[in-house]
Amino acid sequence: MPRPVIINCDPGQDDAVMLLLACASPELDVLGVTTVAGNVPLDLTQRNARLMLELAGRSDVPVYAGCDRPLERAPITAEAVHGMTGIDGYPIHEPALPLAEGHAADFIIETCRDAADGAITLVPTGPLTNIATALTQEPAIASKIEQIVLMGGAFGRGGNVSPVAEFNILADPEAAKIVFGCGRPTVAFGLDVTQQVLTTPARLERIRAISTPVAEAVAGMLTYYDNSNIERYGGPGRPLHDPCPIAWLIQPDLFTGRQVNVDVETGSELTDGMTVVDLWGVTGRPKHTLWMREADADGLYALLTERLALL
Ligand code: BDR
Ligand code: CA
Numbered sequence: 001m002p003r004p005v006i007i008n009c010d011p012g013q014d015d016a017v018m019l020l021l022a023c024a025s026p027e028l029d030v031l032g033v034t035t036v037a038g039n040v041p042l043d044l045t046q047r048n049a050r051l052m053l054e055l056a057g058r059s060d061v062p063v064y065a066g067c068d069r070p071l072e073r074a075p076i077t078a079e080a081v082h083g084m085t086g087i088d089g090y091p092i093h094e095p096a097l098p099l100a101e102g103h104a105a106d107f108i109i110e111t112c113r114d115a116a117d118g119a120i121t122l123v124p125t126g127p128l129t130n131i132a133t134a135l136t137q138e139p140a141i142a143s144k145i146e147q148i149v150l151m152g153g154a155f156g157r158g159g160n161v162s163p164v165a166e167f168n169i170l171a172d173p174e175a176a177k178i179v180f181g182c183g184r185p186t187v188a189f190g191l192d193v194t195q196q197v198l199t200t201p202a203r204l205e206r207i208r209a210i211s212t213p214v215a216e217a218v219a220g221m222l223t224y225y226d227n228s229n230i231e232r233y234g235g236p237g238r239p240l241h242d243p244c245p246i247a248w249l250i251q252p253d254l255f256t257g258r259q260v261n262v263d264v265e266t267g268s269e270l271t272d273g274m275t276v277v278d279l280w281g282v283t284g285r286p287k288h289t290l291w292m293r294e295a296d297a298d299g300l301y302a303l304l305t306e307r308l309a310l311l
Pocket of ligand 2: 010012013125242
């Protein structure tokens with residue numbers, strides 16, 4: 001039986017590739033895609049998600065727009081990495097696939113309400129505002145969630161927006177604190193592991209060589225993405241963050257991690273948005289999170305290339 005998932009994202013080239021990988025994977029039943037303000041504002045993230053589902057031939061999957069700003073803070077965006085459209089490198093047009101009616105948080109609540117206990121997997125690869133809003137409005141949905149399998153956080157290798165914080169968490173730390181604290185089993189792919197999964201020229205070339213419209217789109221977007229922030233991190237090769245949770249759902253042996261407690265800093269000018277990972281169990285707090293630490297990057301790109309060729 002395919003696993004029922006709700007994907008929450010803010011495309012973003014890496015979110016876009018994540019959506020294509022999910023659409024190409026029969027192990028997953030994508031019930032819906034919810035979008036949130038993040039890399040770019042909400043009107044662009046919801047459009048970009050629709051563009052990718054249309055490209056994948058999956059107009060059957062509804063796309064919802066959700067929160068257009070964080071719970072308590074002013075929005076931050078990441079055009080410096082993703083370009084003004086969020087998916088620069090892809091020829092933008094207005095998708096024929098319409099936006100589904102209703103708020104993303106309501107879709108999450110209603111889908112969970114109708115599901116059996118532990119039936120739904122949430123896959124967030126953007127700020128956690130929609131998920132936190134749903135959990136706050138309807139706490140009873142927590143029991144319907146099997147796992148939260150997310151991209152977000154940083155611990156062992158530093159942050160990418162502050163010295164200690166990763167974008168998805170710093171964009172809405174209050175929401176992240178609610179999600180990590182909700183008590184459901186969580187699998188977290190932070191920068192510790194996504195920075196091992198680099199878009200090298202050889203890997204992009206193998207995708208480009210598939211020579212389909214989907215492969216060309218991915219190669220175009222990742223070539224743009226690959227060239228961002230070269231001054232800071234050196235080049236070539238950027239971390240392909242967001243496909244990691246989907247890859248793990250399909251092939252869990254691509255990653256290894258440790259079962260820990262994770263909490264989120266929300267009250268410090270210096271370390272706001274830091275995911276505080278209790279690697280050695282010193283707090284005694286519940287170990288709800290599998291914090292990923294090692295990735296088989298070649299294996300992940302082999303899986304991605306194989307699946308993209310199916311679209
Ligand atoms: C995360 O932030 C965004 O820029 C990416 O899409 C990814 O989800 C990495 O920090
Ligand atoms: Ca993202």
